[in-house]
Amino acid sequence: MDLPFAVEAIKGLFSKPSTAMYPAKPSTAAENYRGRIVFHPEKCINCMMCERVCSGHAITHTIEKTEEGDRITRTFYLGSCTFCATCMDFCNENAIEFTRDYHMIATKEEDLMVSGTFIKKPPVRKPKPAAPAAAKPAEAPAVAKPPEATADAKPEAEKTAAAAPVKSAESAPAVKAEPEKAAAPAPAAAPIEPRDDGKPVSDPSKCVYCGICAKKCPMQAITVDRASKTWTLDEDACIACGTCAECCPKKCIIM
Amino acid sequence: MFKKLIEESTGKSPWLFHINAGSCNGCDIELVSVLTPRYDAERLGFQLAGSPRHADIVVVTGPITRQSLNRVLRTIEQVPEPRCIVTMGSCPQSGNVFRGSYAIAGPLSKYVHVDVDVAGCTPKPEAVIDGLALAAKILQEKRRAMN
Numbered sequence: 001m002d003l004p005f006a007v008e009a010i011k012g013l014f015s016k017p018s019t020a021m022y023p024a025k026p027s028t029a030a031e032n033y034r035g036r037i038v039f040h041p042e043k044c045i046n047c048m049m050c051e052r053v054c055s056g057h058a059i060t061h062t063i064e065k066t067e068e069g070d071r072i073t074r075t076f077y078l079g080s081c082t083f084c085a086t087c088m089d090f091c092n093e094n095a096i097e098f099t100r101d102y103h104m105i106a107t108k109e110e111d112l113m114v115s116g117t118f119i120k121k122p123p124v125r126k127p128k129p130a131a132p133a134a135a136k137p138a139e140a141p142a143v144a145k146p147p148e149a150t151a152d153a154k155p156e157a158e159k160t161a162a163a164a165p166v167k168s169a170e171s172a173p174a175v176k177a178e179p180e181k182a183a184a185p186a187p188a189a190a191p192i193e194p195r196d197d198g199k200p201v202s203d204p205s206k207c208v209y210c211g212i213c214a215k216k217c218p219m220q221a222i223t224v225d226r227a228s229k230t231w232t233l234d235e236d237a238c239i240a241c242g243t244c245a246e247c248c249p250k251k252c253i254i255m
Numbered sequence: 256m257f258k259k260l261i262e263e264s265t266g267k268s269p270w271l272f273h274i275n276a277g278s279c280n281g282c283d284i285e286l287v288s289v290l291t292p293r294y295d296a297e298r299l300g301f302q303l304a305g306s307p308r309h310a311d312i313v314v315v316t317g318p319i320t321r322q323s324l325n326r327v328l329r330t331i332e333q334v335p336e337p338r339c340i341v342t343m344g345s346c347p348q349s350g351n352v353f354r355g356s357y358a359i360a361g362p363l364s365k366y367v368h369v370d371v372d373v374a375g376c377t378p379k380p381e382a383v384i385d386g387l388a389l390a391a392k393i394l395q396e397k398r399r400a401m402n
Contacts, residue, residue, distance in 0.1 A: 027381055029379060081376065082351055103385060104375055104378070112372060
């Protein structure tokens with residue numbers, strides 16, 4: 001007589017049950033399990049990338065104007081979350097974290113809300129050097145080309161400017177006297193130096209004016225005009241998140 | 256005395272009825288894994304019922320599609336009072352990634368009172384067991400309030 005499962009059956013008599021004794025024996029989730037979200041409001045810079053990429057519309061925010069600045073509360077509704085971690089991947093500041101806590105049971109909707117509040121201070125305005133008044137205040141220091149020509153600038157100043165590297169806003173405003181073609185980046189060899197407030201600068205010798213940075217900017221602070229080959233930054237809107245520098249195919253944006 | 260005995264015993268063995276309202280099948284499979292020997296919720300008294308009229312706890316999965324809405328509500332009505340409604344996964348609570356779709360009538364809380372939400376996409380079986388345990392507790396309280 002053939003008993004094909006006899007060995008298995010006898011083994012099964014003496015082996016332990018395979019049932020996980022869950023409530024009696026607590027179990028931890030696997031490593032890299034994506035459970036309850038932890039939000040670090042002190043790291044958040046309010047670039048809103050997480051809200052843009054969230055497929056479940058689980059991330060919302062409220063803004064309250066106070067004297068110290070904007071009081072921003074960002075809320076994650078776990079009842080609408082897919083736990084795909086796209087928000088975590090897109091967060092440049094690592095303000096979003098997924099934990100291994102899987103106990104997300106609620107009788108009320110509020111129990112599934114994870115939120116954090118932080119205060120975003122208005123940008124500190126530096127006193128500008130005697131810049132030309134002709135251009136708009138937001139645009140003038142941000143254009144990665146040398147500042148606009150002033151009427152009283154002397155031709156000697158042009159030669160010195162071409163030799164010395166041009167800094168963005170701090171450098172002397174006198175650069176050029178004659179109006180040049182907009183397409184020609186003036187001192188070709190001049191290295192671009194990062195700004196001390198952490199905002200982006202574009203290197204006109206590398207830039208191809210593709211406009212990807214303008215498209216990716218969460219605050220729409222960058223304007224790129226392909227026809228006239230200009231790269232303009234709206235300083236007030238820029239939050240120095242670094243998304244433009246990251247997405248630049250030519251890596252010509254320096255933070 | 257008899258009534259009390261019945262009350263105590265029914266509290267220890269709530270029966271489940273599972274409604275799939277357009278789920279992607281992820282939550283359904285997790286619920287099955289909760290009831291089968293690996294996690295074995297039956298050792299805690301939970302049993303899957305074949306008919307809504309036998310059930311105490313209704314587990315709803317899926318984002319409540321327009322096609323299923325009427326059927327879900329009719330099925331829930333057939334469950335005798337006291338009943339407890341558990342939503343499993345993010346979909347019945349908010350619509351999840353299907354939110355804003357023309358085919359979605361949810362969330363479920365728009366139509367019936369939901370007692371327990373188990374969040375996750377999909378929830379871990381341990382979380383489902385916790386959610387069902389909480390539902391059983393709420394059910395017992397409801398039953399006491401009725402008598």
